[in-house]
Amino acid sequence: MRPASPSAKPRRTKGGRPAATSPPAARRAAAAVARLDRRFVWHPFTPMREWEAEPPLIIERARGVRLYDLQGRAYLDGVSSLWCNVHGHRQPAIDRAVAAQLRQVAHTTMLGLGNVPAARLAARLVRLAPRGLTRVFYSDSGSTAVEAALKIAFQFWLQQRPPRPERGEFLAFENAYHGDTIGAVSVGGMPLFHAKYGRLCFAAARAPMPRARPGVAVEDQPETRACQRLIERRRGRLAAVIVEPIVQGAAGIVRAAPGFLRLLAGWTRAAGALLIADEVATGFGRTGRMFACEHEGVSPDLLCLAxxxxxxxxxxxxxxxTERVYEGFLGAHADLRTFFHGHTYTGNPLACAAALASLDCFRRERTLTRLRPKIALLWRELRARLGGHPHVRDIRGEGFMVGLELCDAAGREIPFQDRAGHRVIREARARGVILRPLGNVVVLMPPLAMEARDIERLVAVTADSITAAFAEH
Ligand SMILES: Cc1ncc(COP(=O)(O)O)c(C=O)c1O
Incomplete structure (x- = not known):
């Protein structure tokens, strides 16, 4: 099988759709992989009956902000491969760093041993993170970062002198998403994802999140006062408050009211509880700052990154x-203050080498400085092309995190069963752009490395795809 070289421009049909460039042998090989996928793979967050009914798109390789399928068709990676790609795919310096680490060792355990890139990365993260965070506990996904934070917060209070077992409650937010492990689901607030697991979960209080509303100050929003009351009522009982700072991602890219995070941090501190900032989605430049907490000068007690x-x-x-939290776990061996928690691939050296190279990239390429005009362009394009669109009733987010809320022609909410978001992403795919919906919200989350022409194309294709999805319906 010989797909077209990544530098070759993909052929396009008249409608701008990516044209197949592969000879029959490549098409046969692609069909064989598709059969294997449909026969054996169970995809995450995917209605599998429908997956089996449609030809699957299988990615073979990528370069920069483009993904290439088995037949050599190119697609713009409009959601950063589920919100994680930063500098583009096959970034030469990161490729080199991973290859160099591979020549040293791929994996050794962090239980009882250290490794070189994990130690270096921990020091770099502490320098970079909001003030006061001094210790790094590794794991391997956003869910496990949150799970560790919840258990650390819970155990921290049990190990105070004297112990504070009454501080065992958590406060989280409505529509929050913190991952799919059971602790993370317990503090999640999305009925669609979480309701079925209610009996498996621990109870957590849920506060409403005041949204950014033009012309309405955060102090004047009823959600703000409700949240403050919920925290004050639990003074002395809360272990921690957990929040997705500035933007709730999976909720539909919901921008919190400016100033809310700072207020929340103040109430949490006044109630004596720990603040957990889940920056799994917002971290590493997504909102225009390295960490979303920086927008409001907040330093949490625990910060989750992935x-x-x-x-x-x-x-x-x-x-x-923080050092205070870490010290809660120190003591004589017999005191059993240890954090008995950790995963096999924790602090994997290849992954840590990639992370170090990514942080070098941020510095060398001045990624955040160069991002500013790109953010301005993205939002200009969004307003110009989608501002008055009859099927878009809200354009929201921050930086390179965008949610477009779809609606019917009368501006009303569309029933979930209509799969309007799914129809849009299918149209976008046919036009050579990969998007992903959250219900009726179309998400744009391009790699920070995406340049002006591709940003313009991303927005133009999204607008055309929304129009087409409603025209055919
Ligand atoms: C805010 C937040 N926390 C946690 C997670 C879970 O991360 P992972 O999918 O890596 O477990 C996500 C995933 O989207 C997220 O957006």
């Missing part, structure tokens, strides 16, 4: 803690 940590290369996560 996704963009390795530039989107390899599974790695980190839960950062």
């Amino acid at each position: 996704k963009g940590l390795t530039g989107g290369y390899l599974p790695l996560a980190a839960t950062l803690a």
Whole structure:
């Protein structure tokens, strides 16, 4: 099988759709892989009956912000391969760093041993993170970073002198998403994903999140006061408050009211609880700052990182803690203050090498500085092309995190069963762009490396795809 070279421009049909460039042998090989996928693979968050009924798109390789399928067709990676790619695919310096680490060792355990890139990366993360976070606990996904944070917060209070077992409650937010492990589901607030597991979960209080509403101050929103009351009522009982700072991702890219995070941090501190910032989605430049907490000068007690940590290369996560939290776990061996928690591939050296190279890239390429005009362009294009669109009733987000809420022609919400978001992403795919919906919200989350022409194309194709999805319906 010989797919077209990545530098070759993909042929397009008149409608701008990616044209197949492969000879019959390549098409046969692609069909064989598709058969294997349909026969043996169970895909995440995927209605499998429908998956089996449609020809699957199978990616073979990628370069920059483009993915290539088995037949050599190119697609713009409009969601950063599920919100994690930062500098583009096959970034030469990250490729080199992973290859160099491979010549040293691919994996050794962190239980009882250290490794070189994990130690270096921990020091870099502490320098980079909001002030006060001094210790790095590794794991391998966003869910496990959150799971570790929840258990650390819970155990921390049990190990105070004297112990504070009454501080065992968590406060989370409505529509929050923190991952799919049971602790993360317990603090999740999305009925579609979480309701069925209710009996498996621990109870957590849920507060409403005040949204960014033009012209309405955060203090004047009823959700703000409700949240404050919920925290004050639990003073002395809360272990921690967990929040997706600035933007709730899976909720549909919901921008919190400016100023809310700072207020929340203040109430949490006043209630004596720990603040857990889940920056799995917002971290590493997504909102225009390295970490979303920086927008409001907030330093949490625990910070969860994953996704963009390795530039989107390899599974790695980190839960950062303050010295105060870390010290809660120190003591004589017999005191059993140890954090008995950890995963086999924790702190994997290849993943840590990728993360170090990604952080070097941020510095060398001045990624965040160069991102500013790109963010301005993205939002200009969104407003110009989708501002008055009859089927888009809200354009929201921050930086390179965008949610477009779809509606019917009368501006009303569309029933979930209509799969409007899914129809849009199918249209986009036919036009050579990969998007992913969250119900009736179309998400745009391009790699930070995406340049102006591709940003313009991303928005233009999205607008055309929305129009087409409703025209055919
Ligand atoms: C805010 C947030 N936390 C946690 C997670 C879970 O991360 P993972 O899918 O790597 O387990 C996600 C995933 O989208 C997320 O957006």
